[in-house]
Amino acid sequence: MAGGWSRDGAVQDQIDDTVNDAVAGARSRIPAGESLKYCAECGETIPEKRRKALPGVRRCIACQSGQDKAVRHSAINRRGSKDSQLR
Secondary structure (H helix, E strand, O other), rough: OOOOOOOOOOHHHHHHHHHHHHHHHHHHOOOOOOOOOOOOOOOOOOHHHHHHHHHOOOOHHHHHHHHHOOOOOOOOOOOOOOOHHHH
């Protein structure tokens, strides 16, 4: 059941798009290829166990943790604001 100007299934389409965007973003951050022996940012040695566990790793744990905190989620607001829906 759609409400207002939206068609049937529009809400589910928004949910699907949000999930698909999150999955695509996560996949794009998965390392691939040969692992580096030294961190690309700080130059510290990347432990062999880490290189074997994550093929294609480019950063040490400390630098990767900092990178993970810096990654922002999509800024797209597919839900819209209540004010815009009431006008």
